[in-house]
Every structure is written in C-alpha cells, then in structure tokens.
Amino acid sequence: MGDSQYSFSLTTFSPSGKLVQIEHALTAVGSGQTSLGIKAANGVVIATEKKLPSILVDETSVQKIQCMTPNIGVVYSGMGPDFRVLVRKSRKQAEQYHRLYKEPIPVTQLVRETAAVMQEFTQSGGVRPFGVSLLVAGYDDKGPQLYQVDPSGSYFSWKASAMGKNVSNAKTFLEKRYTDDMELDDAVHTAILTLKEGFEGQISGKNIEIGIIGADKNFRVLTPNEIEDYLAEVE
Amino acid sequence: MSIFEYNGSALVAMVGKNCFAIASDRRLGVQLQTIATDFQRISKIHDRLFLGLSGLATDAQTLYQKLVFRHKLYQLREERDMKPETFASLVSALLYEKRFGPFFCQPVIAGLGDDDKPFICTMDSIGAKELAKDFVVAGTASESLYGACESMFKENMEPEELFETVSQALLSSVDRDCLSGWGGHVYVVTPTEVKERILKGRMD
Numbered sequence: 001m002g003d004s005q006y007s008f009s010l011t012t013f014s015p016s017g018k019l020v021q022i023e024h025a026l027t028a029v030g031s032g033q034t035s036l037g038i039k040a041a042n043g044v045v046i047a048t049e050k051k052l053p054s055i056l057v058d059e060t061s062v063q064k065i066q067c068m069t070p071n072i073g074v075v076y077s078g079m080g081p082d083f084r085v086l087v088r089k090s091r092k093q094a095e096q097y098h099r100l101y102k103e104p105i106p107v108t109q110l111v112r113e114t115a116a117v118m119q120e121f122t123q124s125g126g127v128r129p130f131g132v133s134l135l136v137a138g139y140d141d142k143g144p145q146l147y148q149v150d151p152s153g154s155y156f157s158w159k160a161s162a163m164g165k166n167v168s169n170a171k172t173f174l175e176k177r178y179t180d181d182m183e184l185d186d187a188v189h190t191a192i193l194t195l196k197e198g199f200e201g202q203i204s205g206k207n208i209e210i211g212i213i214g215a216d217k218n219f220r221v222l223t224p225n226e227i228e229d230y231l232a233e234v235e
Numbered sequence: 236m237s238i239f240e241y242n243g244s245a246l247v248a249m250v251g252k253n254c255f256a257i258a259s260d261r262r263l264g265v266q267l268q269t270i271a272t273d274f275q276r277i278s279k280i281h282d283r284l285f286l287g288l289s290g291l292a293t294d295a296q297t298l299y300q301k302l303v304f305r306h307k308l309y310q311l312r313e314e315r316d317m318k319p320e321t322f323a324s325l326v327s328a329l330l331y332e333k334r335f336g337p338f339f340c341q342p343v344i345a346g347l348g349d350d351d352k353p354f355i356c357t358m359d360s361i362g363a364k365e366l367a368k369d370f371v372v373a374g375t376a377s378e379s380l381y382g383a384c385e386s387m388f389k390e391n392m393e394p395e396e397l398f399e400t401v402s403q404a405l406l407s408s409v410d411r412d413c414l415s416g417w418g419g420h421v422y423v424v425t426p427t428e429v430k431e432r433i434l435k436g437r438m439d
Contacts, residue, residue, distance in 0.1 A: 099328070100324065100325060100328050101321045101324050101325060102320065102321065102324040103318075103320075103321050103324075106313060108313075109312065109313060112312075
C-alpha cells in the first residue's frame, strides 16, 4: 500500500469535526438486520433476525452468531463479510493471549483489542471502516458482560442494547422491560418479544438466531427447536 | 567454564502452610574473583509474587527489567495483579522467544495464588517449566541444594519453621560451592506480610 495512490487515509475530518466515513458506516449498520443483547443476573443472551434473501437459501448454512472463545460470543448488524473478518482477527487475538498467559482472555481485553482493530481501519492508508457494529456477550471472572463495539472503534458496556433497523423501538421496549435481577430464561423471552416487535412476517425458529451464555461459561447458539420451545412459551 | 557458572548463584524456593519462602545467596563474582557481597537475586513483582534469577547476572538484570515492564502494562490494562501461574507462563514464553540466542538465566518463581495457595516453579533457560509441590532450586549450588532440601523438607511447615529450614538448606549448600555464598537473603511470604531477612554464613 506504501507507494500506491491510496496511501493516504480515506477517513478524513469534515469541517464540522465529524468523520463522514464513520457516519456512513453507522448508516450501513442502521440499515442492517436488527440484533440485540440483554445481560441477565446469571448470563447474557444475544439475538438477531435471520432474514434470508430467498426461500431457496439453505438457512442451516447461515450462522450470524459466532463464538470468539468458548466463553465469549458475538452478533452483528451490518455487513456480513466485514463481520467474518473481525471474528477471525478476534479469535486469533484471543488465542495469542492464551498462548502467552495460559489463561482465557477476559471479556474487556478482547473487546478492547477488537475495538483497536476497528479504530485502525479509520486511520490507515487505503482502507475503509468496518460496516458492522458488534454486540459481544461473555462470562468471565467478573461475571456476565455485554459490550457494543461501533465502526469508529468506541465500545460501551450495556445492560441491554439493540442495533440495526428497528433500533429505537427495540431500545424503548427494552428500557421498559429490563430489570436488574432478570434470570437468563426471562432475558431470552424478553429478547424474543423485542425481536417480535419489529418483525415483518411470521417469527419462527428458522428466521431468528439466539445465543446464550450462563454461569457454566459456555457460549452456545440455540438450535431451531429450542427457539421454537421458547417461542411457544412466549405465545 | 560454562556461561551459567560465570557469576555464581544459589536460589531456592520452598512451600509451607499457606506461605512460601524464597532465598538466594549474596555473592556476585567474575569467575574466581568476588566483586560484590550484597547482590540482589530476588525481586518483588507484586506483594504476592517474587522472582529469583540465577545464572549470568547481566541477563538476569535485563530479563527482570523486561518482566517488570510486561507486568506493569498488564496491571494498567487489566487493572489487577498477575497470578503466579500466569506470570510463569509469561516468563516461559519470553524465554522461548529467544530460543536460538537465549538468556543465560534460570528463573525461580514463587507466589501466593487465589485462596492464598502457594505456587512455586522453576524453568530452564529456554522456558521449560517445572512445577513442584515442595521445593525448587537453581544456580551453581543446585546439586547440593537438591540434596539438602530433599532431606530437610517437611510438608505444611509454619512460616518460622520454614524460614529455619530454608536457611539451613541454603547455607549448607553454598558452603560446598565456591562460586556462591557470602551470606543469604531470605523472604518468607504469608498472606498478611513479607519478612525479609539477611543470613550471615561463612563469608567466603
């Protein structure tokens, strides 16, 4: 990239003090499919819509919720391919930490390093910012944690948050429904209800994805059947 | 003469009941000439973690500085002290990075882990960890130290008895080694306090 014509940073300041590329990246996120996360007293749940472009797509091959380490999972809103790149980099960073310290990486450290990668792409030559916002859910010695990471590289810890298309309605709904002493199962129900709020069409185990992590510190994605069970409880 | 025997050293760490002791000799030599009789081989990483470095003194000093640097950054980033096991893994990784041009040191790491459980380990100059439940030794006097510790060690010693045992083992071993000696430096660490004591032995 050194002597190419694009060796300058494409993310430059506007006169109003904003980085327009990052604003546009956030727009890309805002038009992505809704995703949300809720931190319960004994775990974290993250969920997203899984609207596929056609009924011919094999929905079992699409996995939007990924795990970065056995005890940290992540979901996104925005551009899928950018998400895949970030997950790959984060997994490598988590493993490097483990190789050095023989300890699983704390959630805050992994979030910090992922955010640092995203920030790099707002200040390097010839690259564009990532078009995703991440919701990172983890359980470590400090308990359950939920972080949002934006294209700019800023990260926030949330009790509950939403991103993507239906963000304002979803956040209002969450604000009303959230309680500090929620159990993980309640949180899953609340997550489903929040997704249902803005869902176009019939919600089912095949067009949403839910990932949970509890005190067992094992992140897992629920199977479509398990989601159907939760949906039945919510009806 | 081997590079590990250039400066001379003796290090021992021993486990007691909810406490540990780490001790070293005080001689710094250049082959057969004694240069200093107050050389510090054991350093504190944090209140519950001590590191002793035997072998070539210049490498011991540099390695110590590198480790303090890494630990301080860790403390700033993670807002907590490193656990002894974590620190041992870090030392091992750092030493292996220099696999084909190593630090000529043998570290001895001793600390109190979670639940105040004592942790000791040693490793060779390229980072092969050796965990032990009772004692670990390093330095030019290591063979004598192995023998002395093996016969004098008892499980679950209280801090005072542990201090006596470690001191006797150290002094009797360095007496049989011309490159280490000139007294001893003993740290006995319990969950509440760190006792540092200087031993007077045969000053030769």
